[in-house]
Amino acid sequence: xxxxxxxxxxxxxxxxxxxxxxxxxxxxxxxxxxxxxxxxxxxxxxxxxxxxxxxxxxxxxxxxxxxxxxxxxxxxxxxxxxxxxxxxxxxxxxxxxxxxxxxxxxxxxxxxxxxxxxxxxxxxxxxxxxxxxxxxxxxxxxxxxxxxxxxxxxxxxxxxxxxxxxxxxxxxxxxxxxxxxxxxxxxxxxxxxxxxxxxxxxxxxxxxxxxxxxxxxxxxxxxxxxxxxxxxxxxxxxxxxxxxxxxxxxxxxxxxxxxxxxxxxxxxxxxxxxxxxxxxxxxxxxxxxxxxxxxxxxxxxxxxxxxxxxxxxxxxxxxxxxxxxxxxxxxxx
Amino acid sequence: xxxxxxxxxxxxxxxxxxxxxxxxxxxxxxxxxxxxxxxxxxxxxxxxxxxxxxxxxxxxxxxxxxxxxxxxxxxxxxxxxxxxxxxxxxxxxxxxxxxxxxxxxxxxxxxxxxxxxxxxxxxxxxxxxxxxxxxxxxxxxxxxxxxxxxxxxxxxxxxxxxxxxxxxxxxxxxxxxxxxxxxxxxxxxxxxxxxxxxxxxxxxxxxxxxxxxxxxxxxxxxxxxxxxxxxxxxxxxxxxxxxxxxxxxxxxxxxxxxxxxxxxxxxxxxxxxxxxxxxxxxxxxxxxxxxxxxxxxxxxxxxxxxxxxxxxxxxxxxxxxxxxxxxxxxxxxxxxxxxxxxxxxxxxxxxxxxxxxxxxxxxxxxxxxxxxxxxxxxxxxxxxxxxxxxxxxxxxxxxxxxxxxxxxxxxxxxxxxxxxxxxxxxxxxxxxxxxxxxxxxxxxxxxxxxxxxxxxxxxxxxxxxxxxxxxxxxxxxxxxxxxxxxxxxxxxx
Numbered sequence: 088x089x090x091x092x093x094x095x096x097x098x099x100x101x102x103x104x105x106x107x108x109x110x111x112x113x114x115x116x117x118x119x120x121x122x123x124x125x126x127x128x129x130x131x132x133x134x135x136x137x138x139x140x141x142x143x144x145x146x147x148x149x150x151x152x153x154x155x156x157x158x159x160x161x162x163x164x165x166x167x168x169x170x171x172x173x174x175x176x177x178x179x180x181x182x183x184x185x186x187x188x189x190x191x192x193x194x195x196x197x198x199x200x201x202x203x204x205x206x207x208x209x210x211x212x213x214x215x216x217x218x219x220x221x222x223x224x225x226x227x228x229x230x231x232x233x234x235x236x237x238x239x240x241x242x243x244x245x246x247x248x249x250x251x252x253x254x255x256x257x258x259x260x261x262x263x264x265x266x267x268x269x270x271x272x273x274x275x276x277x278x279x280x281x282x283x284x285x286x287x288x289x290x291x292x293x294x295x296x297x298x299x300x301x302x303x304x305x306x307x308x309x310x311x312x313x314x315x316x317x318x319x320x321x322x323x324x325x326x327x328x329x330x331x332x333x334x335x336x337x338x339x340x341x342x343x344x345x346x347x348x349x350x351x352x353x354x355x356x357x358x359x360x361x362x363x364x365x366x367x368x369x370x371x372x373x374x375x376x377x378x379x380x381x382x383x384x385x386x387x388x389x390x391x392x393x394x395x396x397x398x399x400x401x402x403x404x405x406x407x408x409x410x411x412x413x414x415x416x417x418x419x420x
Numbered sequence: 421x422x423x424x425x426x427x428x429x430x431x432x433x434x435x436x437x438x439x440x441x442x443x444x445x446x447x448x449x450x451x452x453x454x455x456x457x458x459x460x461x462x463x464x465x466x467x468x469x470x471x472x473x474x475x476x477x478x479x480x481x482x483x484x485x486x487x488x489x490x491x492x493x494x495x496x497x498x499x500x501x502x503x504x505x506x507x508x509x510x511x512x513x514x515x516x517x518x519x520x521x522x523x524x525x526x527x528x529x530x531x532x533x534x535x536x537x538x539x540x541x542x543x544x545x546x547x548x549x550x551x552x553x554x555x556x557x558x559x560x561x562x563x564x565x566x567x568x569x570x571x572x573x574x575x576x577x578x579x580x581x582x583x584x585x586x587x588x589x590x591x592x593x594x595x596x597x598x599x600x601x602x603x604x605x606x607x608x609x610x611x612x613x614x615x616x617x618x619x620x621x622x623x624x625x626x627x628x629x630x631x632x633x634x635x636x637x638x639x640x641x642x643x644x645x646x647x648x649x650x651x652x653x654x655x656x657x658x659x660x661x662x663x664x665x666x667x668x669x670x671x672x673x674x675x676x677x678x679x680x681x682x683x684x685x686x687x688x689x690x691x692x693x694x695x696x697x698x699x700x701x702x703x704x705x706x707x708x709x710x711x712x713x714x715x716x717x718x719x720x721x722x723x724x725x726x727x728x729x730x731x732x733x734x735x736x737x738x739x740x741x742x743x744x745x746x747x748x749x750x751x752x753x754x755x756x757x758x759x760x761x762x763x764x765x766x767x768x769x770x771x772x773x774x775x776x777x778x779x780x781x782x783x784x785x786x787x788x789x790x791x792x793x794x795x796x797x798x799x800x801x802x803x804x805x806x807x808x809x810x811x812x813x814x815x816x817x818x819x820x821x822x823x824x825x826x827x828x829x830x831x832x833x834x835x836x837x838x839x840x841x842x843x844x845x846x847x848x849x850x851x852x853x854x855x856x857x858x859x860x861x862x863x864x865x866x867x868x869x870x871x872x873x874x875x876x877x878x879x880x881x882x883x884x885x886x887x888x889x890x891x892x893x894x895x896x897x898x899x900x901x902x903x904x905x906x907x908x909x910x911x912x913x
Contacts, residue, residue, distance in 0.1 A: 339879075361869050
């Protein structure tokens with residue numbers, strides 16, 4: 088009697104949940120993307136309904152220049168990239184700075200733990216509450232700032248014509264929510280670096296910036312790549328904050344300049360009877376999936392450990408050489 | 421080993437990335453709605469068949485009566501009428517009037533109001549879920565903007581004739597109301613208790629100061645058409661630094677009834693004509709020159725009114741009622757019981773009067789629809805008859821609630837009696853103007869894309885006036901793009 092089966096039983100729940108809630112929707116999204124756009128039951132559709140196969144029509148709709156949703160998709164992709172870059176760069180710089188300070192033994196700051204907790208806190212609040220909070224400050228009719236700047240114009244901030252204020256607001260919220268998280272991650276990375284390296288650097292007379300650029304930064308690369316990757320994936324799928332700030336109950340985002348790809352997908356999916364577009368939403372999801380995958384692979388490729396690969400190659404070569412020699416030597420035992 | 425780790429990490433990354441798809445639901449839910457709905461239709465029609473054979477329904481159809489009424493096919497197994505709506509404002513008044521004035525002894529205990537959704541559009545989305553939950557539903561309320569989402573689908577709505585009405589019964593009401601309640605196949609699925617013509621409520625003090633007009637009849641000539649209206653707006657702006665219209669939303673509502681051609685033609689092309697450009701130009705002019713305030717419809721409009729930013733407000737029938745929008749203005753309060761005695765003590769007291777304004781228009785309204793799952797056939801029949809067919813009871817409801825009911829006869833009786841005095845507009849009778857306006861409302865060019873198209877059009881115009889586009893053509897191009905991208909049925913040239 089093998090005990091192995093208990094192992095399988097214990098891991099079963101994960102796989103069941105995974106297959107139902109992750110794998111099935113994933114596969115179904117691919118299926119949906121090859122089907123027509125939605126129309127409620129009972130109405131005679133002029134276009135193919137969500138039950139008909141339409142092949143690549145939805146992809147053409149998005150990717151071809153003549154496609155009806157081409158521009159909208161590109162615009163939303165552009166917004167996504169702008170907002171992500173605008174939030175990632177300041178965020179990682181800030182987090183890195185704070186992480187170095189908090190881990191530096193020479194910085195004697197009282198209440199380090201307190202600050203760490205406070206900085207991590209925004210990440211604990213749900214995105215919906217955060218958005219509600221910022222909407223109260225910047226949003227339409229009763230927004231505090233709009234009331235101060237121009238009380239008669241409710242749609243100044245986050246209104247349909249507001250390009251940069253809205254984007255910067257979203258970037259700021261993302262930074263504020265996530266810098267604590269990133270900071271904790273980087274701190275654990277820094278603490279993982281061998282203490283003696285820092286000591287050696289100190290003894291050799293390296294100053295702080297030299298220590299940072301020659302020791303901390305290179306050794307932190309792995310964790311930075313991880314941060315970059317998770318942040319990129321999260322950033323490309325950004326939905327909650329832009330939608331909560333500007334979305335309406337038809338699934339549309341009123342301010343087009345913070346309409347991310349995920350918002351675009353939701354808008355197409357939701358719609359009312361005459362503008363639900365399941366096929367396009369599915370196709371856009373699949374395209375986003377591939378964009379994310381390709382970018383992820385790219386990051387891995389660029390950040391791969393060249394030294395290790397080189398070493399590996401050399402070791403293999405040396406082994407081959409040794410084997411060849413051994414054969415050539417003609418010894419056979 | 422290192423490679424294995426890396427590829428594992430990559431797979432993990434992809435798994436995280438794949439969570440992007442989780443939110444994209446599948447289409448199976450809507451098809452299951454269809455299944456559930458159609459099976460229930462089959463059930464109820466089977467039940468209906470039973471009862472009609474049981475009561476020898478064949479005979480009455482052969483009889484030579486002026487109006488042939490079919491039997492009530494809806495089962496009457498439940499003596500509680502359940503009505504779904506997103507607000508109880510109207511229904512609670514209706515229940516009270518119905519309980520007080522019916523001759524069959526129904527009390528408010530026979531009437532159940534179920535709140536679904538927080539607003540009309542939420543209700544539109546949430547009704548199907550409610551229907552599938554198996555909870556009791558007999559009648560439910562639909563809004564003009566999305567009534568077609570429901571009445572074209574036999575699994576969601578049943579013909580009102582199932583309750584034992586003849587189609588001709590609904591001819592007593594306004595024609596446009598009946599038209600909206602009739603689906604593409606010509607079946608009446610919705611009937612309204614109200615008609616909703618609109619007009620222009622204005623400040624009498626300003627009218628007198630700027631135009632020297634003392635009565636609504638005198639003032640009407642300064643707002644009689646859009647050319648004059650704009651001239652007057654310029655005058656008001658110049659002399660009093662006030663806007664003429666409270667919100668862009670109100671302006672659009674009036675204009676949306678001015679369109680003479682359909683939004684989509686018979687071969688499913690989007691129709692862009694001079695009307696679109698005309699409205700875009702007018703909206704821009706009004707917004708830039710301050711003829712309309714920057715307040716939002718039903719959100720900040722009351723502040724704009726109370727702060728004296730505007731001379732007038734576009735208001736329709738239900739704005740004047742007991743729970744109407746005018747009652748939400750500061751100082752205007754409604755008394756619970758006696759519907760005719762509102763107190764009006766706003767910043768401008770009773771300095772308001774009412775006139776028709778530049779063009780005829782209407783605003784929404786609510787329709788009663790019958791659920792195929794209804795099981796309170798008798799009381800449902802009586803309720804629908806009480807509020808949408810019987811002029812006598814409809815008049816009682818109008819007198820109680822201040823609403824404008826869907827019965828020219830009832831309204832004419834009230835106007836002729838001359839007893840109606842609306843406190844919000846200085847005791848003027850709003851019904852007289854509405855009665856004339858209602859007769860002129862036309863609904864000839866309705867397509868089922870209207871609500872979506874109007875939404876995209878007005879959205880793009882608001883973007884335009886707020887500076888997202890630099891010219892009218894750009895705004896109209898934006899509209900075309902939205903339609904092209906979102907309404908796959910229509911061709912855009």
